[in-house]
Amino acid sequence: MKDSFVIRGNIIYSVDKDNLSVTEGGYAVCEDGICRGVYRELPDEFKEFDLIDCGDKLVIPGMYDLHAHAPQYAFRGLGMDLELLDWLNSQAFPEESKYRDEEYARRAYRIFVEDLKNSFTCRASIFATAHTEATKILMSYLEESGLKTYVGRVNMDRNAADYLVEESAEFSLRETVKTIEETAELENTKFILTPRFIPSCTDELMKGISDIRKQYGLNVQSHLSENFGEIDWVRELCPWSDFYGDAYDRFGLFGGEDYKAIMAHCVHCSDEEIALMKERGVYVAHCPQSNTDLSSGIAPIRKYLNSGLKVGLGSDIAAGYTLDMFRTIVETVQVSKLYWRLVDESMRPVTVKEAFYLATVGGGSFYGKLGRFEEGYEFDALVLDDSSIRTSLELNPGERLERAIYLGNTSLIIMKFVSGREISLEKSAQ
Ligand code: GUN
Ligand code: FE
8 A cells, every 4th residue: 555554663752742652663553644553563454564674763753844944045054143134134135036046046946955855854834035936946846855845935025125125015916826826736835825024014915915815725924023123123114013923913914713823933922922822823933043043032932832832843044054953952952941041040941852842743733633653643754773873871762862863963864754655865965
């Protein structure tokens, strides 16, 4: 049967945010892309399935990247000495303007998609640029990759240099609809509405995006309360709003019963904003690397977890410098310790187990029933060979996973599955 097999190995996943399920030498069963559970002994009904014997290797769920900018991948690791608004003007916008040129877009997006394919990430929510053809190129490459993604053609009709800003709200909306309709046939790659952030979008544009949302039933992704200068600017631009998130909400773009919204960063949310995020079911895309790189601050993730918000992790490439979600897990833990020590001693640090949960189950729930090897979950998985990380200690599989998260990189991945389909890995330089 297609997409049906059994993997034998050390199978690990988060049962909840504080507990891992670890089955040493167990069997994870995938039937038609859906998990049928993990067993110590393989039940007779699955004995006919192909067996992939991974021996002593680690088998874990795929990682989910809730926030990445594909066109910024080209300059990752460069220009990190600025804050958000100066960084946008000097790094992000000049690079993004190059995607007007389809040939450049092909070259750059080919590299991005190959590297994403070889990464820990199985599903992602991605910003493209304000260019229809380049966005379609990115979506077609992602479709071929077998990864499952949401991709947005970025809307931005104000407050950017002439060489990038869209000529009018009407133009931006028309091109958005064109992109939605011309990519509707794709299976793995779905369109997500992507107003860049409030400073980039006129009220007329936001209103039009909201109408498109209702018409096509789409999800939304954007940025929220990332940087002090940005937050002050939103207050000036939208004096009619009570707070930043309210400016999205007034247009019906902040999540609700019939659609989901991802808001990236959420570093400086007020209690009022947090209460509305909870009410609307907003997904926080926590991007610790970017928040450090652009000196934005430390998002209070413990507070969000205590408040019952939905939280996943994001690379925010290229304000984050790597697509590596293991790094994002580590940095989630590290910055939470600084927050606890330096900002608020009542907010205890995020544990490694919790951060692993956020990278798998937390973000995964945006895309469906994902992140656990339990009956009915979609089968996204990574097989890791950690034998290159040498030690004189005898470690159990849970300890080996923790160590791989801290010390490993994508070279550990020997197999990767999305909905039970194996992704072919090409080992290329990062
Ligand atoms: N806010 C608006 N655009 C961007 C972007 O490209 N990166 C980040 N980090 N924040 C943004
Ligand atoms: Fe971003």
